[in-house]
Every structure is written in structure tokens, then in C-alpha cells.
Amino acid sequence: MSHRLEDLASPHLRGLIPYAPGKPIEEVERELGIRDSVKVASNENPLGPSPLALAALGPALAGVHRYPDGGGHALRHALGRHWGVSPEEVLLGNGSNELLELVGRCFLLPGDEAVYAAQSFVVYDMVAQMTGATKVVVPLRSLAHDLDAMRRAVTPRTKIVFLANPNNPTGTAVPPAAIEAFLEGLPAEPVAVVDEAYYEYLPPELRPDALRLVRGGRRVLVLRTFSKIYGLAGLRIGYGIGPADLVALLNRLRAPFNTSSLAQVAATAALQDTQHVARTRALTEAGRKYLTEQFQALGLSVAPSQANFLLVDVGRPGVAVSEALLRQGVIVRPMGGYGFPTHLRISVGTAQENERCIAALKAVLGIPPG
Ligand SMILES: Cc1ncc(COP(=O)(O)O)c(C=O)c1O
Numbered sequence: 001m002s003h004r005l006e007d008l009a010s011p012h013l014r015g016l017i018p019y020a021p022g023k024p025i026e027e028v029e030r031e032l033g034i035r036d037s038v039k040v041a042s043n044e045n046p047l048g049p050s051p052l053a054l055a056a057l058g059p060a061l062a063g064v065h066r067y068p069d070g071g072g073h074a075l076r077h078a079l080g081r082h083w084g085v086s087p088e089e090v091l092l093g094n095g096s097n098e099l100l101e102l103v104g105r106c107f108l109l110p111g112d113e114a115v116y117a118a119q120s121f122v123v124y125d126m127v128a129q130m131t132g133a134t135k136v137v138v139p140l141r142s143l144a145h146d147l148d149a150m151r152r153a154v155t156p157r158t159k160i161v162f163l164a165n166p167n168n169p170t171g172t173a174v175p176p177a178a179i180e181a182f183l184e185g186l187p188a189e190p191v192a193v194v195d196e197a198y199y200e201y202l203p204p205e206l207r208p209d210a211l212r213l214v215r216g217g218r219r220v221l222v223l224r225t226f227s228k229i230y231g232l233a234g235l236r237i238g239y240g241i242g243p244a245d246l247v248a249l250l251n252r253l254r255a256p257f258n259t260s261s262l263a264q265v266a267a268t269a270a271l272q273d274t275q276h277v278a279r280t281r282a283l284t285e286a287g288r289k290y291l292t293e294q295f296q297a298l299g300l301s302v303a304p305s306q307a308n309f310l311l312v313d314v315g316r317p318g319v320a321v322s323e324a325l326l327r328q329g330v331i332v333r334p335m336g337g338y339g340f341p342t343h344l345r346i347s348v349g350t351a352q353e354n355e356r357c358i359a360a361l362k363a364v365l366g367i368p369p370g
Contacts, residue, residue, distance in 0.1 A: 012110075012132040019122065020337070028331055037329035038356050040347040043168070043198075043309045045231035047283060047350070049266070050276040053232060056269035060262055068261035075264045078271055079239055083211055088244040091251060092259045096197055096225040096238030100127055100162075102250050103193055103221060103240075107159040108133035115153045116162035117145050119170060119338050121195060124162040133159070143303045143311070144172040147182040154186060161186065164195040165208065169338050169345045171198075171305025176208035183213050183220055191219045191246065197238075198307035200229040200277060201284055206306060217243055221250075226263075228308065229280050230270040237263035284308045287348035294358045298367060309347040311335065314365070318344050321364055328360035 006014060025039050040046075072092040080087040093099035104127030108114060115136045116124040128135045136158070138150045145167060154161065163182075166173040183192050194210045213220045221242035227233035237259055240247070270276070288305060295302045295312050303311040314321045318334035322344055325332055335343040346357060362369055 049231040050270035050273040052273040053266035053270040091240040166307040173306040179208040235263040324364040
């Protein structure tokens with residue numbers, strides 16, 4: 001018998017590359033001996049958490065000696081009322097990331113197929129890898145999901161189709177009618193996971209009504225998160241909305257206390273915080289416009305984003321540019337791992353952070369300021 005620890009583990013784990021999170025600001029500053037750095041690497045909310053959530057957290061702190069409500073009653077009911085679905089159609093996750101994993105563990109076995117775009121959220125590929133499923137990877141077309149090609153990639157062995165809209169890392173969104181037609185045109189068997197982590201950043205006319213398909217009983221699981229526009233990434237809370245039988249199945253696999261009491265309380269309050277959401281949307285739109293214009297003025301091409309980040313082609317190795325930016329105190333994400341070797345993904349920050357980012361980029365690219 002082998003003595004190698006790795007040989008004891010599931011064989012699918014051998015090819016699994018751990019998710020590379022953005023470096024914490026404190027560590028970067030300590031390593032480089034810099035201060036006041038700007039982190040625009042993880043698509044977080046630069047305005048901070050929803051103030052209503054913060055207010056709700058204060059009194060909740062005194063109760064953390066108790067286990068959370070494992071059924072997430074208050075939050076599931078609030079979400080049900082908010083979206084016009086029943087609480088039985090709502091599933092809570094430790095971030096929407098946990099739900100991606102849960103759906104993979106629920107349905108995928110070796111020989112099954114998972115369909116997703118070549119340049120989309122990296123966790124879809126990790127889920128396929130860890131379950132031993134066959135990866136059916138469909139190239140993007142003009143940096144957006146190619147829904148016709150994805151439909152053609154679906155076979156009787158397809159168990160899950162993953163679709164991020166807006167897509168990460170491109171920020172591109174597909175017209176709502178095209179998404180709805182795609183979902184309606186899928187065979188009845190596979191589960192379509194519509195990952196809408198950036199849904200709230202979409203203008204109303206670009207928001208697909210995937211929930212209509214859930215209400216109609218289709219095998220669609222809509223994923224949303226409190227990590228982005230609500231500013232609660234550190235609390236780890238997301239949710240899924242799907243037909244009650246699908247939610248019940250996923251709940252069988254879920255750890256009993258997967259979401260914390262603080263996360264549930266904060267999310268329930270944040271859901272009502274229309275002001276914070278509106279302020280964040282306005283800031284994001286203005287920042288996206290500013291950054292896009294600045295990149296274009298520098299002769300750099302940038303993908304048309306509907307999210308709170310931009311994918312920009314800096315025309316030289318992205319890793320080198322991101323390391324040079326780091327030394328200027330600006331933390332961004334190089335996108336080589338996504339098959340974009342000369343691109344950076346830059347989150348929209350506050351106006352001041354965006355200006356810092358552009359000034360640093362000019363310095364790194366050798367372009368005089370002004
Ligand atoms: C498309 C997409 N889906 C899901 C997630 C996971 O978010 P969370 O687990 O924080 O809810 C992210 C995070 O960046 C994302 O970009």
C-alpha cells in the first residue's frame with residue numbers, strides 16, 4: 001500500500017488546483033513596506049457593508065453562544081417575500097460558493113457531464129474536477145456566453161449547466177430574452193445553475209427573469225449572494241432559489257449550521273437596505289464609466305461590463321503588470337489562470353480608489369500623468 005497521503009485521497013483531487021484568493025491588504029502592505037494601499041481585486045463593495053446590516057449585528061452579537069437557526073427561518077421567509085417565492089424554494093449557503101459545491105456533490109459522478117463556459121467563474125471547473133465529472137467547456141464568443149454552442153454541448157449525460165450572468169471575469173451580460181429562451185430550450189433532465197452573483201448591478205432591462213422558470217417548475221437553480229452589492233463578503237452568506245424538490249434534495253447534503261447567526265441577521269437587514277443598494281449601483285456605474293474611458297484613452301481594450309469590475313487588456317503579461325501595480329499599492333487580479341494572459345480584472349472602487357488605480361497604471365505602463 002502506498003505511503004503517499006495524496007494516494008489515500010479521492011483520485012479526482014490530484015488535478016485540483018486550490019482557489020487562489022486575493023492577498024489580504026495587511027499582508028501586502030507588510031511585505032512591501034507600503035501603506036494606504038487600494039484593494040480592487042475581489043469585486044467587493046467599496047462603500048462597505050450595508051449600514052442596516054451593521055446596526056442589526058450589534059444586538060445579535062450577544063447571542064453568539066447559541067447555535068444559529070439551522071433552517072434560516074427568518075431569512076428564508078424574508079427572501080421568499082422579497083422574490084415572490086415560497087420559503088421552501090429558498091436555500092441558504094455559506095456564500096453562494098458553498099451552493100455551487102453542494103449542487104455538484106448532489107448530482108455529479110464520474111461519467112456525468114458538467115457544461116460551462118471556458119472563461120467563467122473558476123469554481124464551476126473545480127466542482128467538476130472534485131467530483132470526477134467530465135468537463136464540457138464551451139468557448140466564449142466575443143467575451144460573452146455562447147448560448148447556442150452551450151445548448152449544442154448538452155447531451156443525455158449532462159447533469160449540470162453552469163451559467164454566470166453577468167459573467168466573471170468578463171463582466172459581460174447576455175440579453176434576458178436569450179437566457180430565458182436558453183433555459184426553456186434545455187432538455188428536462190439537467191439542472192441549470194444560473195449564477196447571478198452580480199444580478200443587482202444589472203439595469204432592470206437587462207435582468208433575466210429566471211425566477212419565472214423556477215415558479216414554472218423547471219430545474220433551474222438561481223444563485224445570488226450578499227457578498228457583492230450588500231457588502232457582506234466576510235460574513236459568507238448567499239442563497240439559491242429553485243423548485244422545492246430540488247431545494248429539499250440539496251438540503252439533505254447541507255451541513256446543519258452552514259450559515260452563521262450573524263450572517264443570517266445581517267443578510268435579513270441588508271435585504272431591506274434599498275438605499276445602500278442604490279448608492280452602490282450609482283457609484284459602480286459612474287466608476288465603471290470613468291475607468292472604461294481612462295483605459296480607452298490609454299489605448300487599452302476593455303470588455304463591456306455590467307458588473308462591478310472590468311476586464312482590461314494591458315497588452316503585456318498581466319502578472320508582471322499586477323506585480324508592478326502592487327508595488328504602487330494597488331491590488332488587482334491578473335487573469336492568466338482564466339486564459340487571459342495579458343488581462344487584468346479590476347474591481348470598481350470609490351472615485352478616489354479608481355483615480356489611484358489609473359495613476360498607478362499610467363506609472364507602470366510608462367505613460368506620463370495628466
Ligand atoms: C460569478 C460568481 N459566483 C459566485 C461567487 C461566490 O460568491 P460568494 O461565495 O461570496 O457568495 C463569485 C465570487 O466572486 C462570483 O464571481
